[in-house]
Amino acid sequence: MSSEVTTKRVAKVIGIDGSVKGEIELPEVFETDLRPDLIRRAVISSQTARIVPRTTDYDAGKRTSAESLGVGLDLARVPRVKGEHNPASGAGAFVPNVVGGRLAFPPSLEKKYHERINEKERRLALMSAIAATSDPEAVIERGHIITTDISLPVVVSDEIKDLKKASELRGFLERASLIHDVLRAKEGVRERSGKGKRRGRRWIKPKSLLIVVDDPDSPIRLASRNFTGVECVGVTELNVERLAPGGHPGRLTVWTESAIKRLNEIYQ
Numbered sequence: 001m002s003s004e005v006t007t008k009r010v011a012k013v014i015g016i017d018g019s020v021k022g023e024i025e026l027p028e029v030f031e032t033d034l035r036p037d038l039i040r041r042a043v044i045s046s047q048t049a050r051i052v053p054r055t056t057d058y059d060a061g062k063r064t065s066a067e068s069l070g071v072g073l074d075l076a077r078v079p080r081v082k083g084e085h086n087p088a089s090g091a092g093a094f095v096p097n098v099v100g101g102r103l104a105f106p107p108s109l110e111k112k113y114h115e116r117i118n119e120k121e122r123r124l125a126l127m128s129a130i131a132a133t134s135d136p137e138a139v140i141e142r143g144h145i146i147t148t149d150i151s152l153p154v155v156v157s158d159e160i161k162d163l164k165k166a167s168e169l170r171g172f173l174e175r176a177s178l179i180h181d182v183l184r185a186k187e188g189v190r191e192r193s194g195k196g197k198r199r200g201r202r203w204i205k206p207k208s209l210l211i212v213v214d215d216p217d218s219p220i221r222l223a224s225r226n227f228t229g230v231e232c233v234g235v236t237e238l239n240v241e242r243l244a245p246g247g248h249p250g251r252l253t254v255w256t257e258s259a260i261k262r263l264n265e266i267y268q
Helices: 036-048 121-133 136-141 160-162 166-175 179-187 218-222 259-266
Strands: 010-014 022-027 154-155 210-213 231-234 253-256
Touching: 036 121, 121 166, 154 259, 160 218, 160 253, 160 259, 166 179, 210 218, 210 259, 218 231, 253 259
Parallel strands: 010 154, 154 253, 210 231, 210 253
Antiparallel strands: 010 022
8 A cells, every 4th residue: 555645844944144054844834725714804803803892881870879868758759969958959860851860861882893703713814824924926915025035934043033233134134135025115104195194193104024933022123123014023922913914914924943843832
């Protein structure tokens, strides 16, 4: 009987000097099928989860000391606010049929803002977004610039984690032919049209590299924060929004060796 031999995918490991240092086996998560529908649904779920519903407070008008005085006093049995002299009815009372009372039927929240998604679907969407970082067609379709000498996924040695200065990181990006996409994002910054300019979102900034490390407190965070569109995250901080901004999979991602090994532990 002939047994089928499954060959695992490997990726080139780029050193800090831009040369190829070796190869590394890729985890099975990079073999996940591309599911743009699930990825977009997971992104919408994350975005709508941050919406704060605006409606009337459920206890509005009910936080009061008003009580009815009961019968036998030749007074209406309307709840009256406690205080000196004669108790006052209406003002601050929690009944809706008096002057100054609460609303009888205040506006209620009926719209469901949060687009919920199952946990298994969210996990599959995240795995699919990770696999899309190794698909050249998806990366180019997102608008990223990759040269012919770049093989996806981009895996670099752990030496990159110790870069503290932006000039050091820029030198590495130039040697690894990744600087072109960073310049594309910098030149693509533009002013938003419409009223959003005066609502705290004046500038539209394109997304560029996503650097994934195993330790979220690595010094490279300081070196990367001054580049437009470049983000540095820990492998445990990955989510679909970072890997597929706007619901479009295929973000140009740089993985460290230790991050790839950690992926193998998380997605087995």
